[in-house]
Amino acid sequence: MNKVLLIIQREYLSRVRKKAFLVTVFLVPTLLLGMYAVMYLIYKNSSELNATHVVKVIDESGKFAGKFHDKKKIHFQSLNQPLPLAKKDLKKHEDDILLFIPKVYSSAKSVQVFSEKKPNITLSMEIERQMNEIATNNNMVARGIDTAQLRNIRSDISISSKEVTDSGDKESNVGALYAVGVAGAVLIYLSLFIYGAQVMRGVIEEKTNRIIEVIVSSVKPFQLMLGKIIGVALVSLTQFMAWIILSVAVSFIANKYFNAPQSPILGMLDGLKNVPFAYIISCFLFYFLTGFLLYSALFAAVGSAVDSESETQQFMFPITMPLLFTYLISVSFLAQNPDSSLAFWLSVVPFTAPVAMMVRLPFDPPGWQLAISMCMMVIGFIFTTWVASRIYRVGILMYGKKASYSELVKWFFYKE
Incomplete structure (x- = not known):
C-alpha cells in the first residue's frame, strides 16, 4: 500500500507542478475575465448597439x-x-x-x-x-369585436412547479434541474476522455522510454497502474475545483467592477437555489472517481499494449462507444425521460452509469436504484481494473510486437 501511495504522490505532484498545469488552471478564469471586459467595452462604447x-x-x-x-x-x-x-x-x-x-x-x-x-x-x-x-x-x-375588452380579459398565467415531499411542498425548477443534470454528464464525459487519455499517454511514454523496466523491478505492475490512475484522477479533480472556484470569483468581480451584463454563471446560480447541491456534488465525485478508475484502467491496458499513440485507435472505439452512446442520448432522451426503463438500465451498467445517472440525479431517482448503480460501479471498476492489470502486466514489457485482440486474450490468461 505504501508503494501505491508513493506512486500516487509522484503522479500528482509531477503533474500539478508543471507550468502547463498552472497555466491551464488560471487560463480559463483569465479568459472569462477578459470576456467580461470585452463585453463591457462593447456595450459601453459601441455606437451601433446604443x-x-x-x-x-x-x-x-x-x-x-x-x-x-x-x-x-x-x-x-x-x-x-x-x-x-x-x-x-x-x-x-x-x-x-x-x-x-x-x-x-x-x-x-x-x-x-x-x-x-x-x-x-x-x-x-x-x-x-x-x-x-x-x-x-x-x-x-372589422368583425365588430371589441379589442379593448379582449385585452382586459386576456390572461397571463405563470406556472410554479412544486415537488411534493414528506417534509412538505418545495420549489422545483425544472429548467435548473435539466441544466444541472446535463452539465454533470458533460463534465464526466469530457474528463474521462481527457484525463483517461493522459493515463494512456503516460503509460506509452514510460514504455517507449524503457523507464518501466526500472520501475517494475521495485513495484508490481498492478500497483503501478493503480497509483498512476488515482494520481491523475486527483489532478483532474484539483483542476476542476480550481476552475469552479476561480470562475465564480471572476464572475463576482466582473459584475461588481465592470458593471457587465448579467454573468451566465451568476444567472445560473440564481436559478439553482433549490437544487440539492450537496447531494449532487457528492454523487458527482463518486461517479467521477469510479468512472475514472474504470475507464482509465482500460486506457492503461491499451497504452501497455501498443508502442505509439497512433496504434491505439483499433482499441479505443470499443472502449468509448458505450460512453459516447449514453452522452449522445442524454440530452435528447434521458433528460426528458429520467424514469424510463432505458434510463434505469443505462444507470446500472457500469460503462454507461457515470453519464446516465448524472442526468437522472437532479430528478431524484429512487434510492434503491441509486444504491444498485453505486454497487455496480464499485464492482465494475474492481473487475475492470483486475482485467486490465492482467493485460498491463504482460503488455508493459512487450516491445516491437503489434498487439491484436487475440493477443490480448492470450496475455490475460498468462500465469503469474
Whole structure:
C-alpha cells in the first residue's frame, strides 16, 4: 500500500507542478475575465448597439399609419412621399429603415423593408410582430369585436412547479434541474476522455522510454497502474475545483467592477437555489472517481499494449462507444425521460452509469436504484481494473510486437 501511495504522490505532484498545469488552471478564469471586459467595452462604447433606429413607414393601405409603438431603440415615423424619393433619402441616413406597405399587403413578400445596411434580426422581428398585431386588431374591429375588452380579459398565467415531499411542498425548477443534470454528464464525459487519455499517454511514454523496466523491478505492475490512475484522477479533480472556484470569483468581480451584463454563471446560480447541491456534488465525485478508475484502467491496458499513440485507435472505439452512446442520448432522451426503463438500465451498467445517472440525479431517482448503480460501479471498476492489470502486466514489457485482440486474450490468461 505504501508503494501505491508513493506512486500516487509522484503522479500528482509531477503533474500539478508543471507550468502547463498552472497555466491551464488560471487560463480559463483569465479568459472569462477578459470576456467580461470585452463585453463591457462593447456595450459601453459601441455606437451601433446604443443607436436608435428610425423606421420610416410608407403605408399605402392606410391601415397601419400611426399604430406602431416606439420601443427603447426603435422609433417609427410616418412618411407621405413616393417610394423612389424615400429610397434616395436613405443614402443620406444610412442607419434608417424604410418600411413600405402596399395597398394589398396580405400576399407573400408584399411588404418590403429597404435599408442601406442589412437590418438586424431583432429589428426585423419587431416590425413583423407589430404589423401582425395591428393587422389582427384591424380584422377584429372589422368583425365588430371589441379589442379593448379582449385585452382586459386576456390572461397571463405563470406556472410554479412544486415537488411534493414528506417534509412538505418545495420549489422545483425544472429548467435548473435539466441544466444541472446535463452539465454533470458533460463534465464526466469530457474528463474521462481527457484525463483517461493522459493515463494512456503516460503509460506509452514510460514504455517507449524503457523507464518501466526500472520501475517494475521495485513495484508490481498492478500497483503501478493503480497509483498512476488515482494520481491523475486527483489532478483532474484539483483542476476542476480550481476552475469552479476561480470562475465564480471572476464572475463576482466582473459584475461588481465592470458593471457587465448579467454573468451566465451568476444567472445560473440564481436559478439553482433549490437544487440539492450537496447531494449532487457528492454523487458527482463518486461517479467521477469510479468512472475514472474504470475507464482509465482500460486506457492503461491499451497504452501497455501498443508502442505509439497512433496504434491505439483499433482499441479505443470499443472502449468509448458505450460512453459516447449514453452522452449522445442524454440530452435528447434521458433528460426528458429520467424514469424510463432505458434510463434505469443505462444507470446500472457500469460503462454507461457515470453519464446516465448524472442526468437522472437532479430528478431524484429512487434510492434503491441509486444504491444498485453505486454497487455496480464499485464492482465494475474492481473487475475492470483486475482485467486490465492482467493485460498491463504482460503488455508493459512487450516491445516491437503489434498487439491484436487475440493477443490480448492470450496475455490475460498468462500465469503469474
